[in-house]
Amino acid sequence: MATTSLSALNLLPPSKFSSSHSHSFPQIPLHIPSFSNHRPLKSKWLRTISFALAESSDSSKSIDRDLQILLKELADCFVLPADYFKQLPRDLRLDLNDAAFDLSNGTVKDECGEEAGETLLNISRAWENAETSVSAALVSKLPQLVGSLTSNNKSGKFALALGKRMVSASRRFQAMGQYGQGELQMIAKVMNRAGKALSETPVSEVANEEPKQETRVLKFGELQVELTPEKAYTGAVIAFFFGILTWQVSQGIQRIPESSLEYANDNALLLAKSLRLTLLSIFYSSTFLSAFACVGLVLLAGQLKSKDK
Known part of the structure; x- marks a missing residue:
């Protein structure tokens, strides 16, 4: 009986055999991944990273350029008539001394960096001595310090500290009120804008997570x-x-x-x-x-x- 059934199967044509038994053996499609598909994905990933880096670099350059423009505008505001500070009334001279203190009090070199801190100290001395031309020459150096203030994480902190000092000093100029042709109010306005721009300089999280070493003085x-x-x-x-x-x-x-x-x-x-x-x-x-x-x-x-x- 088994021999008869086997012979009957062998006698069937191949087409009929496959059609009659196709429901018992469903065809399962096999998808073999092609390794060639990874190449465009990898190149696209690399292009995305390079674009992000280029965009970040362009953004930092744009920030530096904007800061330089603001500080250059501030330097132009300090181009005043000769002996302008010496001719200020006594109460305005006191406000100018307060602005000098806000700009350079405390450990200014540690907070703003050696170069920027030294410049701030010299500017403060010029304000205290009412030296108008010396003050203008020193403030004109600030745009040159932008690169060193924003070049790395630590310098980002320097820019933040400098911005806070400039905002505080700008309030002293604003408190002087209208005098002359409004030069002091213009200084206050531009210094406040520049200080806020410096305070908004991005500092990476790595820099913020650095442990602060407490020093007792x-x-x-x-x-x-x-x-x-x-x-x-x-x-x-x-x-x-x-x-x-x-x-x-x-x-x-x-x-x-x-x-x-x-x-x-x-x-x-x-x-x-x-x-x-x-x-x-x-x-x-x-x-x-x-x-x-x-x-x-x-x-x-x-x-x-x-x-x-």
């Missing part, structure tokens, strides 16, 4: 000393030896008995005794303060050392 009037563990330990050693010195001096004064004090009259004796007590109190207080400073500086050095780690 000890100030004595105009003297500023950065505190480090080494300097703190050195100060503790100096305080220790100074405490020993003042202790020895106070002990030497105390060893002098009051009975050994002989003077011509009672007033002189009373004066000598009061002077002795004053010296003892001064040197004992110095000893105590030296010990306190020594301990405090040692603790501060240890704290600074642990933060550095």
Whole structure:
């Protein structure tokens, strides 16, 4: 029976066999990916990246060009008649000094960069001294600093700091009101625009995520000393030896008995005794303060050392 069915199958024509059994064996189309299709995608991807880089470069150049135009316009505003600043009334001179302070106060070189910070300091001195021509010459240097202010991430921060200082100084010029032909108001207007443009200079997220190193500064009037563990330990050693010195001096004064004090009259004796007590109190207080400073500086050095780690 099996042999008969097999022979019957063999006797069937190929066309009938395929048509009669086509429903049992459906044809599944096979799609073989062609690797040649990846080449145009890759080239398109590269073109997109190159276009984005070119667009970013053109955008940065456009920003630099706009900043240079604004700063050039600001420099033109400072081309004033000779001795213009010296002829200002006293209250306006005070406002000009305030503008100089807002432009260069604090650590200007650290915030705005060495070159820009030095220029701002010189401009501030020119305003304080009411030197109109010197001020114009220095402000004319600002457009040349645009490239260094926007060239990298750190410089982007410099541009931001410079912009904030210029906006603050522009408010001082604006507060001067109308004077002469309105030169001060024009300076305020253009300086404010330039400052805001600098403040909007893009800074990448990488630059913003950089950890800020906290530095402690000890100030004595105009003297500023950065505190480090080494300097703190050195100060503790100096305080220790100074405490020993003042202790020895106070002990030497105390060893002098009051009975050994002989003077011509009672007033002189009373004066000598009061002077002795004053010296003892001064040197004992110095000893105590030296010990306190020594301990405090040692603790501060240890704290600074642990933060550095």
